[in-house]
Amino acid sequence: MANFIDRRLNSKNKSTVNRQRFIKRYKSQIKKSVEQAINNRGVTDVDRGENITITKKDLSEPVFHQGKGGVKDRVHPGNDQFVAGDQIKRPPQQQGQGSGQGDASNSGEGDDDFVFSISKDEYLNLLFEDLELPNLEKNQLDKLIDYKTVRSGYCAEGVASNIDIVKSLQGSIARRIAMTSSKRKKLQELELELSLLVDDKLDHIQEIKNLKKEIEIINKKIAKVPFIDTFDLRFRNYTKQAVPTSKAVMFCLMDVSGSMDQATKDIAKRFYILLYLFLTRTYKTIDVVYIRHHTQAKEVDEQEFFYSQETGGTIASSALDLMAKIMDERYNENEWNIYAAQASDGDNWADDSPRCKKLLTENILPKSRYFSYIEITQRPHQTLWQQYKEVATTTDHFAMQHIKTVEDIYPVFRELFRKSKNKVA
Amino acid sequence: MTKRTPLDDQCDWNFDLLTQYQIEIERVAKHYRLDTYTNQIEVITTEQMMDAYASVGMPIGYTHWTFGKKFIQTEQNYKRGQMGLAYEIVINSDPCISYLMEENSMTMQALVMAHACYGHNSFFKGNYLFKSWTDASSIIDYLLFAKNYINECEQKFGISEVESCLDACHALMNHGVDRYKRPQKISLEEELKRQTDREEYLQSQVNTLWRTVPKGSKNIEDKKPSFPSEPQENILYFIEKNAPLLKPWQREIVRIVRKVSQYFYPQKQTQVMNEGWACFWHYTILTHLYDEGLVTEKFMLEFLHNHTNVVAQPDYNSPYYSGINPYALGFNMFIDIRRICEHPTEEDKLWFPEIAGSNWLDTLHFAMENFKDESFISQFLSPKLMRDFKLFYLHDDDKSSFIEVAAIHNESGYKKVRSALSEQYNLSNIEVNIQVVNADIDGDRSLTLKYTPHQSVPLADSKDEVIKHLYSLWQFDVKLVQENENGDDEVIARCPNVQQSSDREKAS
Numbered sequence: 001m002a003n004f005i006d007r008r009l010n011s012k013n014k015s016t017v018n019r020q021r022f023i024k025r026y027k028s029q030i031k032k033s034v035e036q037a038i039n040n041r042g043v044t045d046v047d048r049g050e051n052i053t054i055t056k057k058d059l060s061e062p063v064f065h066q067g068k069g070g071v072k073d074r075v076h077p078g079n080d081q082f083v084a085g086d087q088i089k090r091p092p093q094q095q096g097q098g099s100g101q102g103d104a105s106n107s108g109e110g111d112d113d114f115v116f117s118i119s120k121d122e123y124l125n126l127l128f129e130d131l132e133l134p135n136l137e138k139n140q141l142d143k144l145i146d147y148k149t150v151r152s153g154y155c156a157e158g159v160a161s162n163i164d165i166v167k168s169l170q171g172s173i174a175r176r177i178a179m180t181s182s183k184r185k186k187l188q189e190l191e192l193e194l195s196l197l198v199d200d201k202l203d204h205i206q207e208i209k210n211l212k213k214e215i216e217i218i219n220k221k222i223a224k225v226p227f228i229d230t231f232d233l234r235f236r237n238y239t240k241q242a243v244p245t246s247k248a249v250m251f252c253l254m255d256v257s258g259s260m261d262q263a264t265k266d267i268a269k270r271f272y273i274l275l276y277l278f279l280t281r282t283y284k285t286i287d288v289v290y291i292r293h294h295t296q297a298k299e300v301d302e303q304e305f306f307y308s309q310e311t312g313g314t315i316a317s318s319a320l321d322l323m324a325k326i327m328d329e330r331y332n333e334n335e336w337n338i339y340a341a342q343a344s345d346g347d348n349w350a351d352d353s354p355r356c357k358k359l360l361t362e363n364i365l366p367k368s369r370y371f372s373y374i375e376i377t378q379r380p381h382q383t384l385w386q387q388y389k390e391v392a393t394t395t396d397h398f399a400m401q402h403i404k405t406v407e408d409i410y411p412v413f414r415e416l417f418r419k420s421k422n423k424v425a
Numbered sequence: 426m427t428k429r430t431p432l433d434d435q436c437d438w439n440f441d442l443l444t445q446y447q448i449e450i451e452r453v454a455k456h457y458r459l460d461t462y463t464n465q466i467e468v469i470t471t472e473q474m475m476d477a478y479a480s481v482g483m484p485i486g487y488t489h490w491t492f493g494k495k496f497i498q499t500e501q502n503y504k505r506g507q508m509g510l511a512y513e514i515v516i517n518s519d520p521c522i523s524y525l526m527e528e529n530s531m532t533m534q535a536l537v538m539a540h541a542c543y544g545h546n547s548f549f550k551g552n553y554l555f556k557s558w559t560d561a562s563s564i565i566d567y568l569l570f571a572k573n574y575i576n577e578c579e580q581k582f583g584i585s586e587v588e589s590c591l592d593a594c595h596a597l598m599n600h601g602v603d604r605y606k607r608p609q610k611i612s613l614e615e616e617l618k619r620q621t622d623r624e625e626y627l628q629s630q631v632n633t634l635w636r637t638v639p640k641g642s643k644n645i646e647d648k649k650p651s652f653p654s655e656p657q658e659n660i661l662y663f664i665e666k667n668a669p670l671l672k673p674w675q676r677e678i679v680r681i682v683r684k685v686s687q688y689f690y691p692q693k694q695t696q697v698m699n700e701g702w703a704c705f706w707h708y709t710i711l712t713h714l715y716d717e718g719l720v721t722e723k724f725m726l727e728f729l730h731n732h733t734n735v736v737a738q739p740d741y742n743s744p745y746y747s748g749i750n751p752y753a754l755g756f757n758m759f760i761d762i763r764r765i766c767e768h769p770t771e772e773d774k775l776w777f778p779e780i781a782g783s784n785w786l787d788t789l790h791f792a793m794e795n796f797k798d799e800s801f802i803s804q805f806l807s808p809k810l811m812r813d814f815k816l817f818y819l820h821d822d823d824k825s826s827f828i829e830v831a832a833i834h835n836e837s838g839y840k841k842v843r844s845a846l847s848e849q850y851n852l853s854n855i856e857v858n859i860q861v862v863n864a865d866i867d868g869d870r871s872l873t874l875k876y877t878p879h880q881s882v883p884l885a886d887s888k889d890e891v892i893k894h895l896y897s898l899w900q901f902d903v904k905l906v907q908e909n910e911n912g913d914d915e916v917i918a919r920c921p922n923v924q925q926s927s928d929r930e931k932a933s
Contacts, residue, residue, distance in 0.1 A: 002447050002451065002463070002464035002465070002466055002542060003463070003464070003465050003466065003520070004443060004444065004447075004466050004467075004468065005465060005466065005467045005468070006440070006467075006468050007467045007468060007469045007473065007524075008468055008469060008470050008473070008527055010469075010473070014473070014476040015475075015476050015479045015480075015492060015493060015496040017488050017493075018479065018488060018489065018490060018491075018492040018493030018494075018496060019493040019496060019497060020493070021488065021489065021490035021493050021584075021588070022491075022493030022494050022497065023493075024490070025588070059494060060887070061491060061592070061596065062596055062887035062888075062890035062894070063596055063597075063598070063599060063887065063891060064599070064600070064857045064859055064876075064884060064885075064887070064891050065856075065857060065885050065887065066855075066857055066879075066882045066883070066884065066885060067882065067883045067884055067885035068823075068883075068885075069881075069882060069883050070822075070823060070878065070879075070880050070881040070882030071820070071821065071822045071880035071881060071882070072880070072882065073818065073819070073820055073821070073831070073848065073849070073880070074819050074821065074845075074849065075749070075816050075817070075818050075819075075842055075845050076741040076816070076817060076819065077738055077739075077740060077741060077749060077814045077815055077816055078738075078739070078740025078742065078743070078746075079741075079815040079816065079833055079834065080740070080742070080815070082817050082830040083830065083833055084831065084832050084835070084837065084838055085829070085830065086829070087827035087828070087830075088827060088828045088829075088830065089827060089828075090821075090826065090827065090828055115501065116497045116501055
């Protein structure tokens with residue numbers, strides 16, 4: 001006999017756990033691959049899933065097996081030309097099986113890369129693993145953004161699914177007791193009277209009759225009190241409670257002056273896209289302020305920030321000025337964690353650089369949690385870098401990095417937002 | 426034979442139709458005396474089939490990354506169209522589980538049922554290797570136990586600990602098989618009952634073992650008895666019983682891997698026979714149904730198309746050639762045995778005096794029950810089949826600059842070709858011969874293994890990696906030696922790798 005079982009509706013992803021184990025195991029190789037992949041991406045599609053390549057060598061599961069050489073006896077089918085004693089020239093030692101030497105089981109050595117796809121989520125997780133905004137403090141009670149629903153007692157109105165049965169029945173009992181107590185008292189008195197009359201030696205037929213009638217009326221009244229009334233119903237009550245959240249704002253300052261050529265701008269944009277993805281993925285409630293500047297700075301939206309073509313000379317302090325102004329207007333440092341990332345090719349009006357330093361140290365750095373500066377250039381550093389360097393030596397929460405080529409973007413990004421080992425409390 | 430109304434040969438299958446076909450196939454199978462376990466036929470989707478692939482045929486597999494890797498590989502190959510999925514997977518268990526793929530047509534489902542549910546199934550139940558080495562009724566329970574046990578270990582001791590232990594065991598999996606001793610069959614309850622005792626007992630046993638240092642210098646001149654007293658080929662078993670520092674749960678994991686390896690060992694030894702037997706029966710059963718008029722010509726054409734694809738043997742110079750196709754060889758051998766029994770030629774009478782003209786069904790059952798690939802070929806491969814396959818035998822000695830054609834399919838070559846082909850399926854020639862020869866229990870506790878090459882074929886480079894895995898289990902020095910021309914043992918791999926210079930060091 002045979003039993004047929006339809007398993008098609010069973011869970012199909014039996015191997016998911018194993019797949020995750022596999023990814024975990026080869027994380028380092030996969031990460032390397034991800035890093036390479038990020039550099040090959042166009043500016044706009046950094047966040048797709050990715051095909052990951054790992055060389056087979058790295059995932060070998062070694063077993064003892066026979067190697068090349070020695071004496072090998074093999075039988076093959078389809079003889080079309082040989083007779084016993086023929087000598088055949090040994091084919092060159094390569095892969096392939098031209099002369100029928102393809103004994104696949106014993107020499108499973110190929111150098112094919114092992115390629116597989118990871119999903120967008122898996123990809124981004126790997127991309128931003130172990131990164132965080134430094135010095136973030138959860139200090140704000142922000143009533144607008146983050147709420148937690150908590151139980152808060154009972155109320156008389158609500159939806160049926162929230163009825164609390166125990167409380168409602170308790171209410172019902174209480175109401176019934178309250179509404180019948182005077183009647184019960186009266187009833188007791190009448191019953192006592194009745195029993196006295198019955199026990200009396202004289203006949204009180206009429207009186208007994210009246211009493212009984214009265215008792216009956218009272219009993220009916222008591223029975224009329226409803227078992228449960230809408231008045232008894234109690235509903236579980238929930239309220240929203242504001243929880244402390246970290247309100248953070250990131251200022252993205254990008255130099256779009258004429259000296260920034262297309263390649264440099266592209267690098268800067270890639271950097272900001274990474275930053276943007278990282279922020280939106282890791283921190284749900286974060287403000288981003290985009291500022292582009294040449295000789296004048298301008299607050300722009302995301303679209304314009306990444307795609308606008310406007311250009312001009314360079315005065316870096318204009319951007320810092322604008323940033324300081326926006327901070328004063330909208331982002332009080334007591335309520336907001338303020339971050340900034342500035343990207344530039346380092347070209348600046350020489351007289352302007354000291355002013356940048358002054359703005360930074362006096363107006364911006366005291367109020368912000370972290371300021372990172374990246375310089376994208378292949379030439380020697382100029383005044384801006386030197387001025388900033390001085391800032392960096394005196395301030396902890398100021399970081400600067402130098403990017404030369406596209407390949408540097410991701411490592412630098414990781415360097416800037418690495419999870420600190422001893423976390424600030 | 427009376428013609429009957431044929432079964433519906435529509436392309437789409439449904440469960441009613443499956444049952445009708447199954448009943449007919451079973452009736453014919455009984456007619457040919459196929460004795461099977463109860464069949465449990467499960468219909469699954471392609472994705473589930475890939476899952477089944479990934480767990481290398483174990484219906485319940487423990488969690489390990491290697492199965493994830495296999496799954497990803499299968500999925501990639503399948504998605505790119507580089508490979509089709511097998512039509513079926515069948516599991517040696519009681520009841521015998523076979524998977525049918527949802528996408529198959531009705532004809533294919535019938536083929537698969539005849540092939541897996543009656544062919545393979547009866548082979549599992551009848552062949553001596555499966556009978557004596559595997560216990561179909563307990564395997565599912567055991568795998569379930571293994572899965573849960575490993576899961577528990579992961580929770581107790583951490584995933585990475587368990588994983589590295591499994592990695593090491595997998596590297597030595599092929600050396601976790603008893604080739605000659607027959608294990609006792611035990612049920613799951615017994616296994617569970619013993620397992621707790623074993624954990625404690627083994628640990629204490631091992632500790633005392635190391636304490637048995639011979640006293641004093643009295644016997645120092647005598648040659649100390651070496652341990653183990655005889656070389657051990659089952660490396661995993663040796664580790665399980667003797668590794669000094671393994672924790673009880675690690676021993677249990679070694680044991681699980683060993684058991685799984687043992688379970689699959691008969692399958693490795695009977696590839697040609699098993700597939701050949703299954704192909705022979707799907708062919709015979711379905712043609713029998715056709716002769717009875719139960720299946721239509723349309724059905725037969727689709728069936729034969731698939732059948733001939735499966736049993737095709739490309740020639741050595743074909744681009745599709747990748748060795749001898751076990752389906753082709755096995756199928757043709759069984760067909761040939763039937764021919765020898767029913768219509769023997771003079772040649773057959775000379776070569777196979779015992780079976781020529783005998784009852785073919787008896788002979789076939791006898792062959793299925795009592796042989797493995799190696800002995801089956803050396804016993805039953807006929808000159809006619811060697812001619813049909815045009816087999817030739819290449820002798821490739823790396824010392825000479827030519828490959829020699831040692832024999833071909835002619836009168837003087839038949840026996841040579843046959844024995845060479847039989848040797849080709851001899852697992853002890855294919856798998857490397859490595860044995861534990863010494864564990865220095867009185868000294869530095871180092872472990873020595875010896876590689877004995879077959880026809881002076883050297884060990885592949887992966888040996889260094891495997892030795893590292895072995896070291897992680899043994900946790901003291903491990904070295905692998907091989908006898909050189911002078912008869913001395915030369916170290917070919919060791920862990921930890923001291924210095925390159927010491928590679929030349931001679932082991933005692």
